[in-house]
Amino acid sequence: MIDYKDFFAQKIQNLHDEHRYRIFIDLERFQDNPPFALWHPTAQSGLDDLSPRKVAVWCSNDYLGLSHHPSIIRAQIKATSLYGTSSGGTRNISGTGHLHNLLEARIAKLHQKENALLFSSGYVANEATLTTLGDQISDLVFLSDEKVHASMIQGMRHSRAERIIFKHSDLADLEDKLKTLDPMRPKIIVFVSVYSMDGDRAPIEAIADLARKYNALTYLDEVHGVGVYGAGGAGVAAELGLLDRIDIIQGNFAKGFGGFGGYIAGTRECIDFVRSYASGFIFTTSLPPAVTAAALTAIDVLEKDVSIQASFHERVAYLKRRLSYSIIPFIDSGSHIIPIRVGDAAHCHLLSQRLLNQNNMYVQPINFPTVPRGGERLRITLTPHHTFDLIDDFVDALSKLWSEFKLRQAA
Ligand SMILES: Cc1ncc(COP(=O)(O)O)c(C=O)c1O
Structure with missing residues (x-):
């Protein structure tokens, strides 16, 4: 006879084993201070100090920041x-x-x-x-x-x-x-x-x-x-x-x-x-x-207000330019979505965790089945609220982690 509890636990364990167990980050978005939010870390974060802290969000689909308008x-x-x-x-x-x-x-x-x-x-x-x-x-x-x-x-x-x-x-x-x-x-x-x-x-x-x-x-x-x-x-x-x-x-x-x-x-x-x-x-x-x-x-x-779209696309172009001078191999496929291929679930998870824990920058890792195995990535999206200084800091932080993890560099 099936033990339902064991069945569910085993299915969850499989996801942990494949480094694709989904962890939802607990955020309070600041209405008056985008792209920042208050993050409430949990025991899964790997941090000793679990007090809430301010983080910048780098993966929102609220592309034009209109939820704050x-x-x-x-x-x-x-x-x-x-x-x-x-x-x-x-x-x-x-x-x-x-x-x-x-x-x-x-x-x-x-x-x-x-x-x-x-x-x-x-x-x-x-x-x-x-x-x-x-x-x-x-x-x-x-x-x-x-x-x-x-x-x-x-x-x-x-x-x-x-x-x-x-x-x-x-x-x-x-x-x-x-x-x-x-x-x-x-x-x-x-x-x-x-x-x-x-x-x-x-x-x-x-x-x-x-x-x-x-x-x-x-x-x-x-x-x-x-x-x-x-x-x-x-x-x-x-x-x-x-x-x-x-x-x-x-x-x-x-x-x-x-x-x-x-x-x-x-x-x-x-x-x-x-x-x-x-x-x-x-x-x-x-x-x-x-x-x-x-x-x-x-x-x-x-x-x-045509300036909202214009300001968004200006920032996207700036981030792509910054990335193209860095060691980070990103995909420029002609839109505002900027995928950074990592290629395996463990590194993808670790990169995301370190960006959050050390740099207060939140980018969700994207794993199978959302992308095929081997296509694991960080998917970066901006808003008009991401300043050029923030973008510079983000590229610097990610570049440092990229070298530390010895990941494949841009040609
Ligand atoms: C291509 C595509 N279609 C549809 C949807 C679903 O839209 P909604 O989030 O409004 O349900 C999504 C959501 O991510 C999507 O990426």
Whole structure:
């Protein structure tokens, strides 16, 4: 007979043995002093003195630091005082607020689409939409980039539609796979504008060309693109002038927009179809007023203040420049995400621990299964709040540890 407690303990021990047991760092972010936070060390930190201390965060997805923006904070507080803390229900049962409708209209405008639909998160938007498309479109086949996000994989899997995986951003492989399919069969190409772990961008136009040639729909995850790229933060497809070539754009508010929640945008019919059939949309309480108001205000803020994006990209360029003069081998794949390949879980964990314990700099190690084994890394992300001095200190601290650990140096 199974001993449940032993089973769970053994599974956890396996993660410890492989140096990929996840430790959540206990942080109190300072609203008025980003990118700093108060860290509450635990016994797992390896420190003798466990008193709280101030650390700088180097791995936040609040890319533009908008979660600290005064107008957005004010909008959240105002929405709560006007409408209360909860939406009160699912969208169908008393949970559609005026703010939801305003936000959906605003998202549709941002992505130049006819309509949009809100979800509890970017994860849920992907999972619910892809499940529904695969489930409802008879004989549909997904053509999925091999590096799409877990939420997209789950959605495609749950739908039980056929899923053909093409090599990452490999147009020849995608076309080879499209060629084998019956031209009459419904198809959706599923991909991501900025891949979160390597930071590389998809060849959006070329994929859209193949979609047109083989009569496939295009589904693009812009979670790491929105806010950060394109006028008003409309994303990478917008920056490239390709919005009309993408059928369904998926995005969220939890990264570049500094808030919470996810969405899709597309034709009136497609959005109404997902609204009407997607379990992950229908049977869950809608976003609360504070979250919805913050998202609306974040879009306004980015539309009006172009200096936020500019200041962010200036800092990203500066960090890359500093790293390129150092011994640290980083990947510059043309986006704001800066991966530093370490290559094994033990060193990755140790680097992160020493940066935190000695230098008060927090970067989460990224291990399998988020990246393949051997691809373990530190994934650095900045905000407009990281000063040039802070960046200098960070590169110096990491360089010292890099030499001490005798890790592979940049050529
Ligand atoms: C590519 C991608 N899509 C979707 C998501 C999920 O978004 P959310 O955090 O809003 O659920 C993430 C989150 O990290 C992501 O990296």
